[in-house]
Amino acid sequence: MKLSKLFTKTLREAPSDETAKNARLLIRGGFVSKVMAGVYEYLPFGLRVLNKINNIIREEMDVVGGQELNMSVFQNKEIWQATGRWDSAKEVMYQFKDNFNKDQGLGFTHEEPIAATARHFISSYKDLPKAVYQIQTKFRNEARAKSGLLRGREFLMKDLYSFHADQNDLDEYYEKVADAYSRIFERVGVSAVRTFASGGLFSKYSDEFQVVADIGEDTIYVNEKENRAVNKEVYNEDVLADLKWNKSNLTERSSIEVGNIFKLGTKFSEPLGLTYTDADGNLRPVIMASYGIGPGRLMGTVVEVSCDEEGIIWPENIAPYKVHLISLEQNKKADKVYDDLANSGAEVLYDDREDKTAGEKFADADLIGCPIRIVVSKKTLEKESVELKLRNEKDFKLVKLSDISQSL
């Protein structure tokens, strides 16, 4: 991609009403654009990052046998009334009347509709287990949408739902998904700690995946030795005794919840009539679990924990481009470096702009945050070389023109 052709431009200043570091850097870099509080557009750079995150998630969902689908945003009031959530979730769920005076709702999660749809396909123990997921836009009437991508009113969620005949099967599958979650966060490049959180009806705890960060709205107590934590929401003497944890080994931290996995039991299957016939001919409710990740929140979290004064420092797996190539010389040498790199399959952003100073180009490279910066200048060309610097390091080295591809 040539910067001279790019749809977006970097901005020197972030909007003054935007306080969250993730949003300020992402807006300045041209990754997202703010539409209103809690609503952002993903611009070309931002979409590249988001798609890389989503693809990592997809690969790991495939490993646990998840089948991708895409459900509707519009919600059928009747099925939400069946579980009581049309009323109990009123504060978070967007609900309104359309021009025909019909009640409409927008999905903020999809347990009800997926249980309703599963009724068409699950009727026997032979149909179980099953797991489906989507990466889809949710709407929530969030009261405090001040943290940039961390808390959207319109935001992307990966939601996986699994269906089981019995508790053992669910417990085993749940652990597989927890492992998949750990792999996802590791591959994305953040360190997320599995955290005991409030479990609801069916299990003692749910599991959240929390990333330690100052801006985080959650408070967790981290057990470094076990690489586990407990959310303040459930933290008390009884829980500590239950986990056999000693208070003195725990550190209190602010954190961002990037994922949450839940055993739902029969909370949704029973009221919605999602049942199966077991091997002895008895009718039983299907046992369910749900597993969420916010890809947009995850992207914002990466920026929060991986940046400096100058800009973003993208982990390689989700960087918009691997290489940021800067030309400080108006000749065809840099063009050739770009073509060679692109032909070798490297993802390269090429600052070929002729109306920018070296300082402006360096500042943009730091702001955008690609892992490798390569500079082609008169000085480097005298040595048949380019200057190569990693975004997260200070020093650069000279690399021979002929050796660039191998040095990436």
Ligand code: ATP
């Ligand atoms: P929170 O407590 O932070 O509001 P939640 O517990 O309501 O989140 P879940 O319903 O468990 O969130 O949603 C699953 C995942 O979706 C969360 O772990 C988070 O990564 C993401 N998510 C939830 N709400 C938002 C939001 N408003 N904006 C962006 N991502 C979100």
Ligand code: MG
């Ligand atoms: Mg949650």
